[in-house]
Amino acid sequence: MYYQLLSFIPFPLSIPPIPSHPIPSHHQIFSSPKQIHPKILSPLPLPLMAFSILCIFIFLTFSTTPSLSDPRATQAALICTNTSAQPSDRQVFVANFLAAIDAVTPLVSAQYYGGAINGSGNTTVYAFGECMKDLSRSDCDLCFAQIKTQILRCLPFQRLIRGGRLFYDGCYLRYDDYMFFNESLSGLDRTVCGSSGFVGGNETLFRENVGDLVRNLSLEGVNNGRFAVGSVSRGNLTVYGLAQCWEFVNGSDCEKCLGDAExxxxxxxxxxxxxxxNSGCYMRYSTQKFYYNSTSGGQPGHGGNHLAVILASTAAAVAFLLIVAAISFFVWIKLAKKRRERKQLGALLFTVNNSKLNFSYETLEKATNYFHQSNKLGQGGSGSVYKGILPDGHTVAIKRLFFNTTQWVDHFFNEVNLISDIHHKNLAKLLGCSITGPESLLVYEFVANQSLNDHLFVKKNVLQPLNWEVWNLYRLRRLCEVVDPNLEGKFEEEEANRLLQVGLLCVQASAELRPSMSNVVKMLKDEHHEIPQPTQPPFLNSSSVSAEISSRDQSETYHSRPQSYTQSSGNGISESFIEPR
Known part of the structure; x- marks a missing residue:
């Protein structure tokens, strides 16, 4: 149904184009006999636009009477290509797309078809639209007003998809990145069969009727100005059909297209x-009559109630523009984020974005259910740790650092890059980080069950627990005695001494005295790198040294270890905190 207007709207309308990008100078419109160029008006504020739309619909509701119409604005198929424009061309491509669609609209309204070309090079947009020739002018305008809003489902703004075609039973709209106007067939052509099987009659006769109908349509469509409708009745069975070639498909190509459709x-x-x-034509048959169903007056070429059509088209156009505005807003947010990252990372941006160590903040945020308390595994001196599940299903531990790294992001990322290469059974592997969000995050492999304290200090089989006797042996130059006896002396003593001495440096009481991880890596990898002397823990004295060494020499058994407490969660992982005695 559509509404036939009885009176006059008492206020003017101004419809803004969104977004308001400059239109490229290369602009061609296929129209005869007169060319119509798109016109840019000053944009209205969004609240005023919304008020205008509300007034239109209120006015139409109370000031109109219904009359029967059938614009056949039902979708037959939406076909989108898999090619997209370059992200760097986003602004120009979107402007060309909008200009091309806007240019086609008045041509279709004036003559039932229209084509336009906008832009140049890789951002050129070719657009074409056409109504079925049996529609009244008002039904054509209504159908095309709706099809313009739905072609956006090919995502020309979000994903910069460069081609799409939308078939309605009453009209057709296509845009692409090449000149397709006279194309008859393509690899994206579709056959769409109904979902209701033929019942209640002679199936053989039905098939014969359909066969005769489409054969006649194919012949008459070529000879009758690229358009034909008709029906075939035999017995009690009648089938109806329509065939139409698009305006720029010439006689031989139209014949080829309709023959293929038959x-x-x-x-x-x-x-x-x-x-x-098909790319160049449309054919349909049905057991129900679907063509020439308008009783609103105004058959093709005979006008009709133009004001009602304008209002309906305006409402659809405003809806289209509001969709564009919403999409543009989200695109703006994404671009603003990228600008922030460029400002924050500078020359490091390319390295970070192409590194396997880089995780987006949004991905990690969703992986932890937005850092929900139920996913919290524990908390240490530098941050809280959460369990997270990445999109590929891998479980990880994500640490939210209490400090932010934005002031020294290059140093932080280089440290992460260096440490991620370290592999050790007693170290949770560092998988990467996030440095582009509002806070700094580290991503570790998830080690289920038990804590680091359990792995290092709890006796398993014949393994001996470690304690501060290590320092005492270091002073006596007997550091290798703490090496696991299961190795039966099969190790390099000098290498063992270096590893243990580095370990003592890393657990010094003062954090300022501990080496950075980059220096630790250098000391472990470069045997010529000088290793500083560690300082004595403040809670040890000479008497404890003598007592523990004597005890060990007598029994070869460890009798003491530092106290510890463990904070764990139901997720089966924990952090251990060592306290001095």
Whole structure:
């Protein structure tokens, strides 16, 4: 149904184009006999636009009477290509797309078809639209107003998809990145069969009727100005059909397209209706009459109630523009984020974005259910640790650092890059980090069950627990005596001494005295790198040294270890905190 207007709207309308990017100078419109160029008006504020739309619909509701109409604005198929424009061309491509669609609209309204070309090079947009020739002018405008809003489902703004075609039963709209106006067939052509099988009659006769109908449509469509409708009745069975070639498809190509459609539609003969949607033509049959159904007056070329059409088209156009505005807003947010990252990372941006160590903040945030308390594994001196599940299903431990690294992001990322290469059974592997969000995050492998204290200090089989006797042995130059006896002396003493001495440096009481991880890596990898002397823990004295060494020499058994307490969670992982005696 559509509404026939009885009176006059008492206020003017101004419809803004969104976004307001400059339109490229290369602009071609296919129209005859007069060329119509798109016109840019000053944008209205969003609240005023919304108020105008509300006034239109209130006015239409109370000031109109209904009359029967059938714009056939039902989707037959939406086909989107898999090619996209370069992100760097986003602004120009979107501007060209909008200009091309806007240019086609008045041409279709004036003459039932129209084509336009906007832009140059890789951002050129070719657009074409056409209504079925049996529609009244008002039905054509209504159908095309709706199809323009739905072509956006091909995501030309979000994903910069460069081609899409949308078939309605009353009109057609396509945009692409090449000149397709006279194309008859393509690899994206479709055959769409109905979902209701033929019942209640002679199936053989039905098939014969459909066959005769589409054969006649194919012949008449070529000879009758690229358009034909008709029906075939035999017995108690009647089938109705329509065939139309698009305006720029010439005679021989139209014949080729409709001939192809006649063959393809044979696959639908078990159903009550079927359609062939080719690049250059459209064909449909049905057991129900679907053409020339308008009783609103104004058959093709005879005008009609233009004001009602304008209002309906305006409402659809405003809806289209609001969709564009919403999409543009989200695109703006994404671009603003990228600008912030460029400002924050500078020359490091390319390295970070192409590194396997880089995780987006949004991905890690979702992996932890936005750092929900139920996913918290524990808390240490530098941050809280959460369990997270990445999109690929891998479980990780994500640490939220209490300090932010934005002031020294290059140093932080280089440290992460260096440490991630370290592999040790007693170290949770560092998988990467996030440095582009509002806080700094580290991503570790998830080690289920037990704590680091359990792995290092709890006796398992014949393994001996470690304690501060290590320092005492270091002073006596007997550091290798703490090496696991299961090795039976099969190790390099000098290497063992270096590893243990580095370990003592890392557990010094003063954090300022401990080496950075980059220096630790250098000391472990470079045997010529000088290792500083560690300082004595403040809670040890000479008497404890003598007592523990004597005890060990007598029994060869460890009798003491530092106290510890463990904070754990139901997720099965914990952090241990060592206290001095």
């Amino acid at each position: 063959v393809k539609i044979g696959s639908c003969l078990a159903e009550q209706e079927g359609r062939v949607l």
